Structures are given as C-alpha cells and as structure tokens.
Amino acid sequence: xxxxxxxxxxxxxxxxxxxxxxxxxxxxxxxxxxxxxxxxxxxxxxxxxxxxxxxxxxxxxxxxxxxxxxxxxxxxxxxxxxxxxxxxxxxxxxxxxxxxxxxxxxxxxxxxxxxxxxxxxxxxxxxxxxxxxxxxxxxxxxxxxxxxxxxxxxxxxxxxxxxxxxxxxxxxxxxxxxxxxxxxxxxxxxxxxxxxxxxxxx
Numbered sequence: 001x002x003x004x005x006x007x008x009x010x011x012x013x014x015x016x017x018x019x020x021x022x023x024x025x026x027x028x029x030x031x032x033x034x035x036x037x038x039x040x041x042x043x044x045x046x047x048x049x050x051x052x053x054x055x056x057x058x059x060x061x062x063x064x065x066x067x068x069x070x071x072x073x074x075x076x077x078x079x080x081x082x083x084x085x086x087x088x089x090x091x092x093x094x095x096x097x098x099x100x101x102x103x104x105x106x107x108x109x110x111x112x113x114x115x116x117x118x119x120x121x122x123x124x125x126x127x128x129x130x131x132x133x134x135x136x137x138x139x140x141x142x143x144x145x146x147x148x149x150x151x152x153x154x155x156x157x158x159x160x161x162x163x164x165x166x167x168x169x170x171x172x173x174x175x176x177x178x179x180x181x182x183x184x185x186x187x188x189x190x191x192x193x194x195x196x197x198x199x200x201x202x
Contacts, residue, residue, distance in 0.1 A: 028063065028064055028065045029063075029064055029065070029090075029091035029092075030064075030065045030066075030067055030088070030090040030091055030092075031053070031058075031064055031065070031066050031067070031090070031091060031092045031094055032067045032069065032085045032090040032092070032093050032094065033046075033049060033066060033067065033068050033069060033094040033095075033096070034069040034071065034078075034081055034082075034085075034093065034094070034095055034098065034101050034105075035069070035070055035071065035095070035096065035097065035098050035101065036071045036072075036073055036074070036075065036078075036098055036100070036101060037070060037071075037072070037073070037097075038070055038072045038073075039068070039070040042070060045096060045097060046068065049066075049094070049096060050066070053066070064091075067090070069081055073171075075100060075171075075173035076173070078100065078101060078104040079104060079107075079108070081104075082104050082105055082107070082108035082109070083108060085105075085108070085109075085112065086108050086109045086112065089112070090112060091112075091113070092112070092113045092114075092115060093105045093109070093112055093113070093114045093115070094114075094115045094116075095114065095115070095116045095117065095140075096115075096116070096117040097117050098116070098117070098118070099116075099118040099119065099120055099125065101116075102114065102116035102117075102118055102125070102127055102138070102140070103125055103126065103127070105138075106126060106127055106136075106137075106138055109137065110136065110137055111137060112137065113137055113138075113139070114127075114137055114138040114139070114140075115138075115139060115140050116138060116139075116140035116141075117140055117141050117143070118140070118142060118143070119142070119143040120142075120180060122134075122142055127140075153166075168181065168182075170182060
C-alpha cells in the first residue's frame with residue numbers, strides 16, 4: 001500500500017471515530033433527572049444519584065446517559081420539560097426529592113417509567129393506585145413528613161410560648177407542599193392565628 005493511500009485511510013477512520021462515539025452515546029438509554037433546585041444547591045443529590053446508579057451497575061457514559069435538569073425554582077417549566085422527555089422517549093424520568101415534579105411526570109406520561117422520591121401521601125397525590133398494589137408506571141420511595149408541621153409548631157411554642165400570631169411563607173407554585181402546609185399548620189397551631197404569604201423565589 002502506498003503511503004498516500006495509507007494516510008487517506010487512517011485520516012478517514014480518525015474523522016469517522018468521533019461520529020461513531022457520538023452515535024454510540026446517542027444509542028445509550030437516557031435517564032432524565034429533573035429537580036427544582038439549582039445545580040449548586042443539589043450537588044449532594046447528584047453525587048448520591050450517580051453512586052446509586054453505579055451500585056446498580058449503570059455507569060454514566062458507558063451503559064447509560066444521565067441528563068440533569070436543574071430548574072432553579074422554575075415550577076412553570078415543568079410541563080414543557082416533561083413534554084420534551086416524552087417526545088424524545090427517554091428511558092426513565094427520575095424525580096428525587098420532588099413531589100411536584102413527580103406529579104408533572106405522571107401527568108405527562110403513562111408509559112415511561114418514573115422513579116420518584118416524595119414526602120407526602122402517594123395515593124392522594126395520584127402517583128400510585130395504592131401502596132399494596134401501586135400499578136401504573138411510577139415507583140419510588142416515600143418519606144412520611146405528615147407530622148412535621150405539628151412538630152414545628154410544638155418547637156416554636158416551646159421557644160416562644162406567648163406567641164399568638166405566626167406568619168408562614170408558602171410558595172404557591174409548589175402546589176402539593178403549599179396545600180399540605182396550609183392545611184396542616186393551622187390545625188397543628190390550635191389557637192394561633194396564621195397569615196400565609198407567598199414567596200416568589202422558592
């Protein structure tokens with residue numbers, strides 16, 4: 001083989017190699033992680049998520065692609081983000097520590113598997129049919145926090161026993177958490193008067 005032909009062949013292979021790598025990566029299943037915090041605030045979550053994937057045998061960049069979506073408190077972006085996942089047919093939608101994100105995913109698709117992490121009633125949120133027989137396309141873990149408002153009021157009362165009026169900041173865009181707090185906190189407070197204000201940032 002002449003030198004010029006050899007250089008031409010090697011050059012062609014080298015030029016095609018990045019395309020082959022990109023095609024291989026594009027063919028990997030995509031796990032779409034979505035969280036309403038910022039990337040900076042969710043560093044620990046991302047590290048734990050990657051560790052969990054590794055322990056399950058899924059190595060990012062080798063046999064799975066992880067797409068991180070940090071929404072910086074933009075609840076209004078959830079529906080469009082989920083619609084994009086459905087359009088691209090991602091393999092899994094992961095919503096760790098995201099009650100509202102899990103609901104948005106459930107509303108967007110009945111076929112793509114959803115893995116959630118929420119701290120509220122899964123049945124009431126519409127994520128599963130029942131705890132015994134969840135059915136559907138959503139699974140995950142539940143951190144029961146129904147007693148948290150009561151415990152907060154008890155602690156506050158112990159610190160400031162003469163308080164008769166308490167103001168609570170609620171983000172109205174985070175619907176499930178806002179509804180839960182506005183329902184549970186006044187009941188837990190007993191005789192205290194509550195004023196609910198919206199926090200537009202978080």
